[in-house]
Amino acid sequence: MAVTVETLEKLERKITLTLPVSAIAAEVDVRLKRVARQVKMDGFRPGKVPMNVVAQRYGYSTQMEVMNDKVGEAFNSAIQEAKLRIAGQPRINEKEGAPEGEMHFDAIFEVYPEVKLGELSAVTVEKISAEVTDAAIDKTIDILRKQRRTFAQRPADGAAQESDRVTIDFEGKIDGEPFQGGKAEDFQFLLGEGQMLKEFEDAVRGMKSGESKTFPLSFPADYHGKDVAGKQSDFLVTLKKVEVANMPDVTDELAKSLGVADATVAGLRADIKNNLEREVKFRLLGRNKQAALEALASQAELDLPNASVQAELDRMIEGARADLKSRGIQDADKAPIPDDVFRPQAEKRVRMGLVVADLVRANNLQATAEQIKAHIEELASSYEKPADVVRWYYSDMSRLGEVEAVVIENNVTDFILSQAKVTDKAVSFDELMGQS
The missing domain is CATH 3.30.70.1050 (Trigger factor ribosome-binding domain)
Structure with missing residues (x-):
């Protein structure tokens, strides 16, 4: 029947x-x-x-x-x-x-819905590019030098300056009363690196060993300490020690200490450039992939299955609770999280998944064994023992599945960019990396 x-x-x-x-x-x-x-x-x-x-x-x-x-x-x-x-x-x-x-x-x-894909030839996708400049290499070297800096005490009459490490005692009060977390002894921080609120750093900068100072400090409204957020306080600070930072020079010795195979300055710069170019490649791929997929989804017409959206919502809420638990929040697994918090994102994910799956089926964009192998070998190339990493991926079907999903998304991205109107835009290294 x-x-x-x-x-x-x-x-x-x-x-x-x-x-x-x-x-x-x-x-x-x-x-x-x-x-x-x-x-x-x-x-x-x-x-x-x-x-x-x-x-x-x-x-x-x-x-x-x-x-x-x-x-x-x-x-x-x-x-x-x-x-x-x-x-x-x-x-x-x-x-x-x-x-x-x-x-x-x-x-x-x-x-599952019928997906009506729009004409990709009518879609415009902005494709970004970026290069690893000498300035980016210099900035990375400076970070490595900072990680290996040493400190020497300034003379007693030496005032605290930018990049100095200071040791202080401090006590803060609000309306004349001490508050939790507002007092410390022999506390160290580096001036100019954002470890303390700007008003606090400004007050300490220029002080000398043995000096004390009282100054007002306004806690921002979004300060992580909710008990003091948005409140006005007064701090008494005593500067006990000022140390000046000594950065190692950029020499072959620095390259050797960093474990570079070619232990020269030129070898160090080449090694850094290679690592940065690999990172730039993956970031560009991610940004351009997202732009291409969003352009694809914007042209598609489909209804969303409520069951799929709810399943995605449940996963996201469970993930949020797990994150709260990892932060030490008590009873995180029972935290009330309304569906509405994640619904727009869940609907977007489901929509994207359905549209991509339909495009893959319609255009045979499945991942081949050769593509999966090439992607794993590229991921492994940055490790000391690439063969061990390759074996690690192939020893677990779930890890292979994750790689396969990435390769399929790459195939979809390439297909979209081959069909759509592409506009090229060069961005700076810092912009790509999200650095100021």
Whole structure:
């Protein structure tokens, strides 16, 4: 008999499943006999428990188990016959009024939508590019030098300057009263590196060892300490020690200390350039991929399955709770997080996933084994033992699946850029890296 599929609303469908009571009863009988051979009860030898006793104890649970299995089989058979791609799990309820000898069930579910892709030739995608400049290499070298700087105490009459390390005692008060976290002794920080609020650094800058100073400080409204956020305070600070930073010179010795294979300044710069170019490549790929995918999604027409959106919402909320837990928040797993917080992002993700999947199917953009291998080898190339990294990826199907997803997205990006109108835009290294 052909399956009748009823459209309820947009992507929601309903089919009626029919199960013969005799088939259910026969399977229940088979399973109860299997149970009887294994069950142990007081007063009976193993395997000798009467069937009426077994049925009395296990009949109901076995009946429910068989019905669930048979309904599931009937549903799967029906959707295969109707060639439906369902989204999420069906809601199945027994219907009343079925003819004698039959049981009827209504299965209500959602199907994946038909995706109407727009003309990519009408889409404009901004593709960015960036280069690793000498200035970017110099900046990276300065960061490495800072990581290896040493400190020497300034003379007693030496005032605290930018980049100095200072050791202080301080105590803050609000309305004349001390507050939690507002007092410390032998506290160290580096001037000019944003470790302290600007007003605090400005007050300490120019002080000399042994000096004390009282100054007002306004906590920002968005300050992480909620008890003092937005409040006016007064601080007493005593400067105990000022140390000047000594940065190592850019020499072959620095290159050697950093473990560069070619332990020369030229070798150091070449090594840094190679690493930065690899990072630039991946960042450009990510930014251009996002621009291409958003352009694709903007042209598509489709309805979103509520089941898929809800599943994505549940994943995002679970992820948010896990993040809160990692930050030490008590009862994070019970934190009330409304769906509305993540709904726009969840809908965007589901929409993007459906559109990409449709484009992949329509244009055979699946990842090949050669592409996956090449991508893994590129990822491994930055490690000391690339072969071990390659084996690590191939030893786990979930890791391989993650690589496959990335390769498919790359294929989709290349396809979109080959079809769309592309405008090129050069951005600076700092802009790409999100540096000021």
